[in-house]
Amino acid sequence: MSYNPKETEEKWQKYWEEKRLYQAEDPVPYGKPAGPKKYILVEFPYPSGDGLHVGHVRSYTALDAISRKKRMEGFNVLFPMGWDAFGLPTENYAIKKGIHPSQATEKNIFNFRRQLKSMGFSFDWSREVNTTDPKYYKWTQWIFLKLFEKGLAYQSEMPINWCPSCKIGLANEEVVGGKCERCGTPAEKKNLKQWMIKITAYADRLIEDLKELDFPEKVKTQQINWIGKSYGAEIDFKIENSEDSIKVFTTRADTLFGVTAVVLAPESPLAEKLITQENKKKAEKYIEEAKRKSDFEREEEEKEKTGVFTGSYCVNPVNGEKVPVWIGDYVVASYGGGAVMMVPAHDYRDYDFAKKYGLGIREVVSGGDILEEAFVDYGVLKNSGRFDGLSSKEAIEKITEWLQKKRLGGKKVHYKLRDWVFSRQHYWGEPIPIIHCQKCGMVPVPEKELPIELPYVEKYQPTGTGESPLSVIENWVKIKCPKCGGEAKRETDTMPNWAGSNWYYMRYCDPENDKELADKKKLEYWMPVDWYNGGMEHTTLHLLYSRFIYKFLFDIGVVPQSEPYKKRTSHGMVLAEDGRKMSKSFGNVINPDTVVNEYGADTLRLYEMFMGPFGQAIAWNTQGVRGIYRFIEKFANLFEETSKNKESSEEIQRELNKLNKKVTEDLEQMKFNTIISSFMEFVNLGLDKKEETGKDSLERALLLLSPFAPHLAEEFWQRLGKKSSIFEQKWPEFDPKMIQEKEIGLIVQVNGKMRDKIIVPFGISEDEAKKLAISSEKVKNWLEDKEIKKVIFVPDKLINIVV
């Protein structure tokens, strides 16, 4: 064997590191005059105790290949790496192993870094960031202070999702199917004072600005749906014998005459107030039960709607009708004010509810049969007084206008997006830089005192009371108020995982800066990120929230544009050989170290590029890895047997140009699997025609292969006697003229079926092609006794004779 990956790979990794080949150049006046830049970004990993996943390798290899090609094309490339290291998994891991989270983090990062380096990725390690480094989280806290200053960070007592097992509050995004995202325990509701971030203030801009971005449509629609903007009306239902009114949100103001009840969410503060004496027992018990039930349990009960009458009534503003007020658990507390107008005739849920509790069903839009089921489409109004005969569309407009005039309601826009619960009652996170003073209230920590470092403690287990472990460290909590000097206490909640990952890509532009989160000139040069690859699972979390934070920083003049990412792509998951998710409990995890030890990093890299379309989930196949290793051996053979030949034949050169074109173009479109197949075809052809293949072709093939198999490419490049690294070379250009063959196989069809393939000179005329086609023996049989009706000629491709 003429190529031994084990020996070779480490050698070149060292060589590249010494040459500092992958360091990005800052713009003047900090660096050399910088040419055009490309900022290529992969989501930084969470350094877990499990080590690098082969899924990381897939997306990092892809973007590494792109970065390498861009450098060879002359771009000043920033391709950085760092660690998203705060958060629950490390804290849990530390508790389990009995070591401190900071030590666990250090150990895990060390391992991840070693693994990434063994893959030969071209990261600029001089810009490494770590979210748990006080020098880094100083600026995470600074961003929080700015949000607080602008009124976008606030505290609010609210029912939050609570995991009884982790003893921690969860963001809506962390509750999946009613269960805690991490441990799978059904989430409960618990009232706690929480820090909130007002992302809703940016809802419109987050939708609007998507238009300009090069994101997959799927990502855009998912974000739009998540924000969930809907246009409708807010309508006031005056409560009988009271000054108060119930505000309901509806997108179907046209059905207002069909209201036969108003239903409140059990959590609604109004609900309790409206319960009358005679309904007290029943209704209060109902509320208590409903509150105790988690969202999940409510869902599990086969969506059977339940409810209870409060005893109170309100007034339908459009016709003065007296309408009963109910409480029902099908009403979502956090949307639309937690109240709905119930129109059984024209809403499925209301229909079920009304049927169950014997409430009236009144048809006000014609078009369906409401004895059978609710009619939810638009139609023509009836039983609606002066609005009869209008179409639903017109009626929505007219009725809303009328309400607005009477000051009983009006147009209203609602969002599904809710403000972001930004506090965790945990140890392993950034302390929130706020001080609570008895006299002055909430006082922000003065900027010059940042960072507020996380105190090193022995006990970091959750308290379980809902308070963070920091709350028991008295000498840390107690502090003088920076405003009045009186007694005060530090905020003891910490920030969620997302806080550090919101802005990490800005820090790469200027990772050492102690005066600002990053220098403005550097941000102006590097931002926005030109290409950001990550997982679909981050679409409505990290990707949306970091866009919001970037917009906020733009508004306060810290960053140069309002969108951080120009282009977004996403990779598919790498599944285990059995088609399931890789998981320790299934025992089906593939460790990249094992593959690297056995076959080398290049084999793993090539395999992951070859295994299937980049955007698709795909199962691991151990035999497939062997197949790639065979390819590497074949390549080495080809090299050994042909590198002494001088010039390649015309055919080989043509195929090489085709390969050149394919790699250059498909790389941009992330069609890596077909690129690797083309290399295989080229090598197979070269081995078939050893005498025709020479040094010139090998050189170019190595350049083309170098982004994918950098070690192998460098090794053979240097074996050819080159004095500089292959990565200091220019990306090869292809010659379109060389791709054109002199003779081509023209397809001959009769009635659209292929009957023959004839060799003809390139650029043959229709007449000549026709003559040749008709005279073909095979074709003659199919034309016998038949009249030629029509001939379709596609130049240099095919000729179709219709008989």
Place this chain on the structure above:
RNA sequence: GGGCAAGUGGCGGAAUGGUAUACGCGGUAGUCUCAAAAACUACUAGUCGCAAGGCUGUGAGGGUUCGACUCCCUCCUUGCCCACCA
């Protein structure tokens, strides 16, 4: 219930209006070997045929076209995301 993808050999997949199944895996036979592994060579969608060759074939059905895996319509299946959002 809503939204978005996708259905092609034994398997991963290629071809996005013009040779369907490239490339790889697996399989079969052979070479080498005391033997095995590895490697190499040939074959590998189904079907009829000694062969030449024919016919069928890209989830199902229909349509557009000289020509459809590809475009349009209806349906089925699978996957992902969202979901009592008024």
